[in-house]
Amino acid sequence: MKTNQTRRKFLATAVSAVTASTATSVAFATKRPELPLTVEKPNSSNESTAVQKTTNYARVDPSEFIIFPWGGMPDSPSRGEWGDIADINAMMKDLYDCGFNTSGFTGVQNLKYIRNNRLAGIITAGIDTEKEITQKEADEKISTLMASVSDPEDRKTIHAIYVRDEPNASLFPKLKVWSEAIKKIGVLPYINLFPECASLEQFGTNDYMEYLNKYVDICNPPYISYDNYSLFEGGRLDEDRFYRNLELIRLRSLQADIPFWNVILSNAHFNYAEPSDATLAIQVYSTLAYGGKGIGYFTYYTPQVGNYRLAPIDRFGYRTKTWKMMRNINLQIHSLVPVYKELKSINVFHTGNIPQYSQGLESAKLVKSISDTPLLIGEFVDPNGKPYAMVVNKNMHSSISFDIEFKEKGRIMIVSQFYRGRVSFSGEQKWLAPGCGVLLTVE
Numbered sequence: 001m002k003t004n005q006t007r008r009k010f011l012a013t014a015v016s017a018v019t020a021s022t023a024t025s026v027a028f029a030t031k032r033p034e035l036p037l038t039v040e041k042p043n044s045s046n047e048s049t050a051v052q053k054t055t056n057y058a059r060v061d062p063s064e065f066i067i068f069p070w071g072g073m074p075d076s077p078s079r080g081e082w083g084d085i086a087d088i089n090a091m092m093k094d095l096y097d098c099g100f101n102t103s104g105f106t107g108v109q110n111l112k113y114i115r116n117n118r119l120a121g122i123i124t125a126g127i128d129t130e131k132e133i134t135q136k137e138a139d140e141k142i143s144t145l146m147a148s149v150s151d152p153e154d155r156k157t158i159h160a161i162y163v164r165d166e167p168n169a170s171l172f173p174k175l176k177v178w179s180e181a182i183k184k185i186g187v188l189p190y191i192n193l194f195p196e197c198a199s200l201e202q203f204g205t206n207d208y209m210e211y212l213n214k215y216v217d218i219c220n221p222p223y224i225s226y227d228n229y230s231l232f233e234g235g236r237l238d239e240d241r242f243y244r245n246l247e248l249i250r251l252r253s254l255q256a257d258i259p260f261w262n263v264i265l266s267n268a269h270f271n272y273a274e275p276s277d278a279t280l281a282i283q284v285y286s287t288l289a290y291g292g293k294g295i296g297y298f299t300y301y302t303p304q305v306g307n308y309r310l311a312p313i314d315r316f317g318y319r320t321k322t323w324k325m326m327r328n329i330n331l332q333i334h335s336l337v338p339v340y341k342e343l344k345s346i347n348v349f350h351t352g353n354i355p356q357y358s359q360g361l362e363s364a365k366l367v368k369s370i371s372d373t374p375l376l377i378g379e380f381v382d383p384n385g386k387p388y389a390m391v392v393n394k395n396m397h398s399s400i401s402f403d404i405e406f407k408e409k410g411r412i413m414i415v416s417q418f419y420r421g422r423v424s425f426s427g428e429q430k431w432l433a434p435g436c437g438v439l440l441t442v443e
Helices: 002-016 088-097 108-116 135-147 152-157 169-183 208-219 239-256 277-289 321-340
Strands: 066-069 102-106 120-123 158-165 188-193 224-227 260-265 294-298 344-350 367-370 375-381 387-393 404-406 412-415 422-424 437-442
Touching: 088 102, 088 108, 102 108, 102 158, 108 120, 108 152, 135 158, 135 169, 152 158, 158 169, 169 188, 169 208, 188 208, 208 224, 208 239, 224 239, 224 294, 239 260, 239 277, 239 344, 260 277, 277 294, 277 321, 277 375, 277 387, 277 437, 321 412, 321 437, 367 375, 387 404, 404 437
Parallel strands: 066 102, 066 294, 102 120, 120 158, 158 188, 188 224, 224 260, 260 294
Antiparallel strands: 344 375, 367 404, 375 387, 387 437, 412 422, 412 437
């Protein structure tokens, strides 16, 4: 698959330049100090839009929901000013300002800058997954890496260590060795899997589910990370390709009782769509509707190759129009996660076009009725059994207004994605912008 081959070359270049519905990942995570979001709360006397139960809050920790820029971080700022970025510390601050809670792939020498900006770090360790290695040798290499970090606070900043992107199943036994070595020091191994649309030759198995099953059975991962790019020029989403992958990943995630992370498209290249509010929103909110616990963006920095363009940071180090759009959707995640992280995914269905492997309204467990317009609905319950539904507008070009009725009676409320509070689902609050979603419950 040409896309994945290009990803590999880009990653190798970038990394060489720098020398989750479960609590599984929480066991490995150390929380960073909380820092408030800079979001204004509205002041309204209108009953239909007034905020309820609003409190002060801080950004979510990656152990609750990870938000990270996929790929190696450029070393240009280490040599002086690079576009909008003055130095390495400013590069990490830029990530924080854009709503990230975790860095891209970088070396241990940058941990102090990651920590200074209240981020967690994904660290590179020069791991060669093609080479045969014993468990003892892998343990020693990871221990040596950690020993090179003299400041104990910097060590706490390490959330994950990069191992491999898009591995063939033949590599899983070697990935297990590295994963075990990394898990022993209380850190997550970062491995990212192929999308379902890759080839059988790339999987090294007879089909995608066998690929997922082998990975889980052999590597015993604390989460599943995968990528899928299904947005094409003209803002067209290939629903079968995108949602089929989400269906299979969600299924394997639930079976293994581990969270999943989705690496989504945030630049334009080949014949993929240019980023917009709608392209970012539909990928993020669809992941949430399927119960995902992490978002990675491919990419944050524009690769210096081909027709790559419109990542949040361009080839000269300047912010593009995508930067503000990405900040907007990231801050929405931060607002939702304090409620969302407690929810259990129990069902997903679609209205309008029903993608391959997906279900329609007849499968609904909590929703009694909903408008007959192209929507995605993820159904959840909280620890007390209270119903929730994440509703996503699948129309990439038009806003929609919709109605919904839960099987449980009560007043339908919105868990606001713009401030931590709740508003009544009525009047103008029933409108959804293209690709956007809303989390609803009953009170």
